[in-house]
Amino acid sequence: MYSEKVMEHFRNPRNVGEVKKPDGIGEVGNPVCGDMMRITIKVKDDKIKDIKFKTLGCGAAIATSSMITELAIGKPLKEAEKISRQDIADALDGLPAQKMHCSVLAADGLREAIADYRSKIKK
Amino acid sequence: MDRLIYLDYAATTPMRPEVLEAMMPYFIEDFGNPSSLYTLGRQARGAVEDARDRIAAFIGANPREIVFTSGGTESDNMAIKGIAFANEKKGNHIITTPIEHHAVLEPCHFLAKRGYEITYLPVDEHGMVDPADVEKAITNKTVLVSIMHANNEVGTIEPLEEIGKITREKGVYLHTDAVQTFGHIPINVNELGVDLLSVSAHKLYGPKGVGVLYIRKGTRMVPTAHGGSQENNRRAGTHNVAGIVGLAKAVEIAEREMVSEAKRLSELRDRLLHGLIEKIPNARLTGHPTKRLPNNASVCLVGAEGEAMLLSLDMEGISLSSGSACTSGTLEPSHVLLAMGIPAEIAHSSLRLTLGDKTTREDVDYVLEILPPIVERLRAMSPLDEAWKGEQ
Ligand SMILES: Cc1ncc(COP(=O)(O)O)c(C=O)c1O
Numbered sequence: 329m330y331s332e333k334v335m336e337h338f339r340n341p342r343n344v345g346e347v348k349k350p351d352g353i354g355e356v357g358n359p360v361c362g363d364m365m366r367i368t369i370k371v372k373d374d375k376i377k378d379i380k381f382k383t384l385g386c387g388a389a390i391a392t393s394s395m396i397t398e399l400a401i402g403k404p405l406k407e408a409e410k411i412s413r414q415d416i417a418d419a420l421d422g423l424p425a426q427k428m429h430c431s432v433l434a435a436d437g438l439r440e441a442i443a444d445y446r447s448k449i450k451k
Numbered sequence: 452m453d454r455l456i457y458l459d460y461a462a463t464t465p466m467r468p469e470v471l472e473a474m475m476p477y478f479i480e481d482f483g484n485p486s487s488l489y490t491l492g493r494q495a496r497g498a499v500e501d502a503r504d505r506i507a508a509f510i511g512a513n514p515r516e517i518v519f520t521s522g523g524t525e526s527d528n529m530a531i532k533g534i535a536f537a538n539e540k541k542g543n544h545i546i547t548t549p550i551e552h553h554a555v556l557e558p559c560h561f562l563a564k565r566g567y568e569i570t571y572l573p574v575d576e577h578g579m580v581d582p583a584d585v586e587k588a589i590t591n592k593t594v595l596v597s598i599m600h601a602n603n604e605v606g607t608i609e610p611l612e613e614i615g616k617i618t619r620e621k622g623v624y625l626h627t628d629a630v631q632t633f634g635h636i637p638i639n640v641n642e643l644g645v646d647l648l649s650v651s652a653h654k655l656y657g658p659k660g661v662g663v664l665y666i667r668k669g670t671r672m673v674p675t676a677h678g679g680s681q682e683n684n685r686r687a688g689t690h691n692v693a694g695i696v697g698l699a700k701a702v703e704i705a706e707r708e709m710v711s712e713a714k715r716l717s718e719l720r721d722r723l724l725h726g727l728i729e730k731i732p733n734a735r736l737t738g739h740p741t742k743r744l745p746n747n748a749s750v751c752l753v754g755a756e757g758e759a760m761l762l763s764l765d766m767e768g769i770s771l772s773s774g775s776a777c778t779s780g781t782l783e784p785s786h787v788l789l790a791m792g793i794p795a796e797i798a799h800s801s802l803r804l805t806l807g808d809k810t811t812r813e814d815v816d817y818v819l820e821i822l823p824p825i826v827e828r829l830r831a832m833s834p835l836d837e838a839w840k841g842e843q
Contacts, residue, residue, distance in 0.1 A: 360795045362784065364833070387762045
């Protein structure tokens, strides 16, 4: 059901944890639905300098979380926030149809972390 | 992968070699149609009737009360629709439970769309039905009560004997889905007081695609498959001779081994359950603590998601199942766990381990060694890692 790439990220997820003193935090999902994700980012020169995730969820939820941290790291915020669920799924060599919502979660989580960062620097 | 430990015997079982051996002649040599009158047909008919006798004796029934079907799903459908359609003059009310297998729930949904009234009795936190609720729910429009013998997810064994007394007294038909109990714990249709009972061969080391519906003599029902006059006009279609012979062989083995195997498995089950609860903080048993299938160990391990555990265990050679949403293809966790009042966020962390003839103590100990660190790893990855450590 899952691609080799999904399984590889599930087995060895990248960037698990929380960055110290995060500049932005994105929290999405809800435990009642079974998926819950928290992304923390460190921003420097308008780029994502560091990013980590914590996720409660199925294999796809963990793999998409791991993948988005890889896709986002080092990217300018303007590019990072454009990462779509399709980009994540493609980078994982595809996701089963009923698991696409997991990639939505990851994309939303990152956007929320970036929005959180922006709202903080405005103050 | 050097080790393969199958712990999903409630989903299906491997066939016993003796079962395959018994079936083999009926594919090529003794291939006759049991409805044909010449020797070849009569031989096949003889094999079907011998099987019928053996299965009837096994549950205290008369051979004429045994109808062969294509499995548990067909038996359940036939019982529910067959009774509903034949008793329309009496009423349109059916009583069942929210924890039934889909093979019972879906026929009920189908009938509900066509104007039937379906009552879903509550179950307690262990998944147990209260016979008093059955009594209260029966009206003069009730044509059928359908309550499973044991639940396939959490293993709870329902108080059918008491329910049977009530339905008999009230003159209402009682059906039970005994797919998980037949061949595993003793069944006597008269002691249970049931009028209809569903069986599936592949849950007791028999072949897939064959089953039985026991129908008590005098039960008013109509067929759901119309065609030839097989099975006394109750179920049309050429018999699955090899399958039927295989089921009878599986019953013969169960006659021999059921009691000692139930004892062996319940000891392994308890070792597994106690081990999990001891080694994994906040592990909780699902289903009844004592009135449960000998081979069913089911738990919720809140803070770790079911499918993620299942995949991690699969990498270690362990096969089992989960009631989490992500394993069902829907976004809802198991309807059984929800009906038992288990919150969705906990139901997503459910695992079902069901043991069988090849399960050893070493297998159980291997699971007890492999699973706790998996849970620990997934919990450490969770953004809610405090939730399960806390008071709960
Ligand atoms: C309780 C119960 N009822 C019915 C069925 C369906 O049986 P079958 O697979 O033979 O159609 C199953 C097994 O999947 C079951 O566990």
